[in-house]
Every structure is written in structure tokens, then in C-alpha cells.
Amino acid sequence: MARNRPDITAPARVRFAPSPTGSLHVGGARTALFNWLIARNTGGTFVLRLEDTDRERSTPESEAEILRCLAWLGLDWDEGPFRQSERDDVYAAAVERLKAAGAIYPAYETDEELEAQRAAARADKRAPVVRGRRDRDPAEIAELEAAGRRPVWRFAVDPGGETTIEDYVRGTVRFGHGAIEDFVVARSDGTPTYNLAAAVDDLEMGITHVVRGEDHISNTPKQMMVIRALGGQTPDYAHIPLILGEDKKRLSKRHGAASVEDLEAAGFLPRAAINALALLGWSFDDKTTMFTVDELVEKFSITRVSKSPAIFDMKKLKVINGRHLRLMANDEFTDALAGWLRSTGYLDGKGPEAEELVRASAPLVKRKISTFAEYDDLAGWLFRPLEIEPEAWETLTRDVRHSIQVIGGGLGRLEQLPEWTVEAIKEALQDQLHIMGEAARDFLEPQRIAITGRTVSTGTYESLALLGREESFRRYRETLAKLAELWAAA
Structure with missing residues (x-):
């Protein structure tokens, strides 16, 4: 891990600057988290800035969803949200200062002329960069x-110069200006x-550390040039690794979840999502994987971020989430589960007793599920008529006679019970x-299948107690009738 600089200890002013053109991607959320942890660890400031200069693709709906997802994760910001679309006067003033400093020039080249420059550079095996003419006289400009x-206004890059980044993650990175066009x-x-607005905002907002994805590193020398031309001091930089799926390709929905919204919809806890996001490129040691948010604030260090791509593993995320679920007190777990099921519409149309059943079954599923979305697999049968799954039916019909005997024996014994409790059912x-x-x-197992229709569910005794005496007996008899019909046909 790169340690070209000591760790960040002084109060840092950091920023998260998403573009409101879509949902909050897992990579963006990880960037937001790292910045938030630095701010909280150093007693600094976390600034939220919306880079909405792409007027056609930026939408209020996307902005609202990004803010909602940050709030769901618990990543509160200290300043903002600032919107670049509301700062045109700031950028216009910066452009005038750059003109006065001679750092930029008007460029009148057409697209065809620029493409010809690139083609000539490629033919000479040079970097296909473009540079406008900086020596046009006033008469020529007036004619154009x-x-x-x-014109567009281009930054006058010195082709013989070099920009060096002392990056917290990647170490010393040098960019020769011969490969950087007059942007x-x-x-x-x-x-x-983007390169002007981002640079001006970092300068004007006093950002001390820019922590962002490594896909932005090619923009960094350009933004450093702008800040220096404006007489400012550049921030320190950390370019964190990209997040890939298990197939080593850029993370997308095919890997299970590409956005924070996906994680929420899949039934993950915010605290578990934070825990898992922190481990995408960062580690505290070689063995610890479970962290509370407070522990992450205390232990996070940018110098422990790896240069290697981070692999998003849905299985590991589910393991982490399951552990967090089981660490919850039963009341907290029950409230969270019921709230998630309500928010997803799962309880709609299931009757007034549905939430009561969820709350009664919650402690039974807690030890088995890894996300709230798995509740239906374990306890969804409570809300539906008996439907025996193919795998469960195959289990019963391997020996129809035996299944009839043991299910009938169970029913006969349960019918004699004076009270209907888990303890009484288990003893019988x-x-x-x-x-x-x-x-x-x-x-x-045949008892479980007879009432739930599944080979995997809540415990058999608890399932019977949840269903109640009459519904349990009705399902027993329905299953026995199906088996008897099959036996008679044989």
C-alpha cells in the first residue's frame, strides 16, 4: 500500500460530488463513505456537491434519490448540497481570471480540423492530442x-511540462504534458x-483532500493546472480502486446489485451495507471483517486502501448482513423486518393479521435469513394457501405409504392436545x-411439508403454533387427501 504521505490527521475538508443523472451506484456510495469516514475520523467537514452541469441528463428525481440513499446509509453531510447549475457566476468569474492570467485562449478550430490533428498525430505515433492556434491576430478573430x-476557451498546456501527483493510494504519478491536450x-x-467547474469548486470550497475513483485520475492534472493558474493550492489526492464483479468486469446489475437502491430493495441493513462497502478496497487487518459504523470511523485510514481493484462479492455481503441481523436485539430486528416488508408492499392485501404474524415469526427466521428479502422463502407460506413445492412433493412421494402413516400419526396425536403451544406440540x-x-x-420432515409445503421453513413446532390449531389440521388433511388419491391410483 502506498505510504508516500503520512495519514490524514488534521481536520480535513472532503467532498462527495455525484452527478444526478441516475441512481447512486455502489462505487459512488463507497466513495461517499470513504470521504465521510475521513471527515468523521479527523473532526473535519463532509461537503456534498451535485455536479449537474450536464443539463440534459441531470434530473431532480435523480438528485432526490441520491440524497435519500445517502440518508438511508446514514452518511450525513455538513455543508451543501451545492449545485453547480446554481454557480454559473462563480465559473464565469474564474474564466475571466484565467483570461487575465493568460492561462486560456479562444480556440476557433472546427471539429474537422481537430480530427485532422488527431489523425496526423496517430500517423506519427504520437498521442492524439489537440491544440488550438494561440497566435491569431485581432483581424483574423474578427473575420471568424x-x-x-x-470560440471555446482552451487551457494553454505547456507541452514540455509535467504534473506530479503524490497520491495517497497510487504513490507518485507523473503526467507528461505532451500527452495532455489543450483542454x-x-x-x-x-x-x-467539468474540469473547470470541479477545479473551481474544490478551490472555492476549500477542499483539502479529494478522494475519488481511479477513473478520474486522468482529470487530476488538468484540474491541478486550473487551480494553480487561479493562484490556489491544490488539494491532496487519493484515487481509490474501481469495483469489479466476480468476473472481473465493471460492476453492474448482473452481479446482483449495482446501486444502493438495489441493496435496499434486496433487504440489506444500512449498517451492513456500510460495513461491506468499507471492505471494497480497504482493510484494517488480515482477519477482521465485522465493523460497526463507530468502529469504522475510529479505524479507517486512507493509507490502508489498496491499489488493486475491489471485487464485489454478493455472497460475502449476504454473510456480513446475516451476522449484523443476528446481532440485533429481537425487538429491533422485528421492527426492522416489519418496516421493510411494509415498505415493499409485501403486506398489502394480506389482511389485518399479517403484520401480527410477521412479528410472531420474526424471532424464528432471524437465525436463518441473510437478508429481509429471504423472509418469504422461510415464512411466506403463512400468508398463502397450502402449495406443496415440487421438491417437497417428491420427498413425500418417494414412499407414499410411509408419508401417510407418519403424517396421519402426527395429526392424530395433535388432535388430542388440550392446549396449543410450542412446548405442547413438541412434546406430543x-x-x-x-x-x-x-x-x-x-x-x-413430512410434518413440516404437510403444513408449509416446503422442505425449508421456520421450525416445525413453531410453524404449527403460528398457524393455529384449525388451520394446521386443515392443511394436514389436505396433504393426506392428496397422498391418499395418489396411493389409490397406484
Whole structure:
């Protein structure tokens, strides 16, 4: 791990600057988290800035969703949200200062002329960079303007220069200016480009550390040039690794979850999502994987971020989430589960007793599920008519006669119970199991299938108690009738 610089200890001003053109990607959330942890660890400031200069793709809906997802994760910001679309006067003033400093020049080249420059460079095996003419005289400029040409403003890059980044993650990175074109800072309509707006904002907002994805590293020397031309001091930089799926390709929905919204919809806890996001490129040691948010704030260090791509593993995320679920107090878990099921519409149309059933079943599923979305697999049968899954039906029909005997034996014994409690049900079925001389699995699995239709569910005794006496008996008899019909046909 790169340690070209000591760790960040002084109060840091950091920023998260998403573009509101879509949902909050897992990579963006990880960037936000690292910045937030640095701010909280150093007693610094976390600034939220919305880079919405792409007027066509940026939407209020996307902005609202990004803010909501940050709030869901618990990543509160200290300043902002600032919107670049509301700062045109700041950028216009910066452009005028750059003009006065001679750092930028008006470029009138057409797209065809620029492409010809690139083609010539490629033919000479040079970097396909473009540079406008910086020596046009006033008469030529007036003629171009009269013909309707409007210039873009390009930064006058010194082709023989070099920009060096002392990066917290990647170490010393050098960019020769011969491979950096005279980049545009203002379009022909006067609107700022990303590299101008980001640089000006970092300078004007006093950002001390820029922590962002490594895909931005090629922009960094350009932004450093702008800041220096404006007389400012550049921030320190840390370019964190990209996040890949298990197939080593850029993370997308095919890997299970590409956005924070996906994680929320899949039933993950915010605290578990934070824990898992922190481990995408960072580690405290070689063995610790479980962290509370407070522990992450205390232990996080940018110098422990790896240069290697981070691999997003949905299985590991589920393991971490399951552990966090089991660490919750039962009341907290129950409230969180019921809240998630309500928010997803799962309880809609299931009747007034549905939430009561969820709350009663919550402690039974807690030890088995890894996300809230798995609740239906374990306890969804409570809310539906009996439907025996193919795998479960195959289990019963391997020996139809035996299944009829043990299910009938269980029903007969349960019908004699004076009270319907988990303890009474367990004692009765255990006693019947021994009377019939059956192995526990061979006796109890058919009981489970008879009432749930599944081979995997909440515990058999607890499931019977949840269903209630009458519904349990009805399902027993329905299953026995199906088996009897099959037996008669044979």
C-alpha cells in the first residue's frame, strides 16, 4: 500500500460530488463513505456537491434519490448540497481570471480540423492530442466572428511540462504534458466544462483532500493546472480502486446489485451495507471483517486502501448482513423486518393479521435469513394457501405409504392436545415419533411439508403454533387427501 504521505490527521475538508443523472451506484456510495469516514475520523467537514452541469441528463428525481440513499446509509453531510447549475457566476468569474492570467485562449478550430490533428498525430505515433492556434491576430478573430464562429476557451498546456501527483493510494504519478491536450474550460455558449467547474469548486470550497475513483485520475492534472493558474493550492489526492464483479468486469446489475437502491430493495441493513462497502478496497487487518459504523470511523485510514481493484462479492455481503441481523436485539430486528416488508408492499392485501404474524415469526427466521428479502422463502407460506413445492412433493412421494402413516400419526396425536403451544406440540410429536419408532428426520420432515409445503421453513413446532390449531389440521388433511388419491391410483 502506498505510504508516500503520512495519514490524514488534521481536520480535513472532503467532498462527495455525484452527478444526478441516475441512481447512486455502489462505487459512488463507497466513495461517499470513504470521504465521510475521513471527515468523521479527523473532526473535519463532509461537503456534498451535485455536479449537474450536464443539463440534459441531470434530473431532480435523480438528485432526490441520491440524497435519500445517502440518508438511508446514514452518511450525513455538513455543508451543501451545492449545485453547480446554481454557480454559473462563480465559473464565469474564474474564466475571466484565467483570461487575465493568460492561462486560456479562444480556440476557433472546427471539429474537422481537430480530427485532422488527431489523425496526423496517430500517423506519427504520437498521442492524439489537440491544440488550438494561440497566435491569431485581432483581424483574423474578427473575420471568424463575423462568419458566425464562436470560440471555446482552451487551457494553454505547456507541452514540455509535467504534473506530479503524490497520491495517497497510487504513490507518485507523473503526467507528461505532451500527452495532455489543450483542454476546454468553457464551451462556446460560455458554460463551464467539468474540469473547470470541479477545479473551481474544490478551490472555492476549500477542499483539502479529494478522494475519488481511479477513473478520474486522468482529470487530476488538468484540474491541478486550473487551480494553480487561479493562484490556489491544490488539494491532496487519493484515487481509490474501481469495483469489479466476480468476473472481473465493471460492476453492474448482473452481479446482483449495482446501486444502493438495489441493496435496499434486496433487504440489506444500512449498517451492513456500510460495513461491506468499507471492505471494497480497504482493510484494517488480515482477519477482521465485522465493523460497526463507530468502529469504522475510529479505524479507517486512507493509507490502508489498496491499489488493486475491489471485487464485489454478493455472497460475502449476504454473510456480513446475516451476522449484523443476528446481532440485533429481537425487538429491533422485528421492527426492522416489519418496516421493510411494509415498505415493499409485501403486506398489502394480506389482511389485518399479517403484520401480527410477521412479528410472531420474526424471532424464528432471524437465525436463518441473510437478508429481509429471504423472509418469504422461510415464512411466506403463512400468508398463502397450502402449495406443496415440487421438491417437497417428491420427498413425500418417494414412499407414499410411509408419508401417510407418519403424517396421519402426527395429526392424530395433535388432535388430542388440550392446549396449543410450542412446548405442547413438541412434546406430543416427539412422543409420537418414539411410539412409531421413526428417526427424527423421517418423521418430522413430512410434518413440516404437510403444513408449509416446503422442505425449508421456520421450525416445525413453531410453524404449527403460528398457524393455529384449525388451520394446521386443515392443511394436514389436505396433504393426506392428496397422498391418499395418489396411493389409490397406484
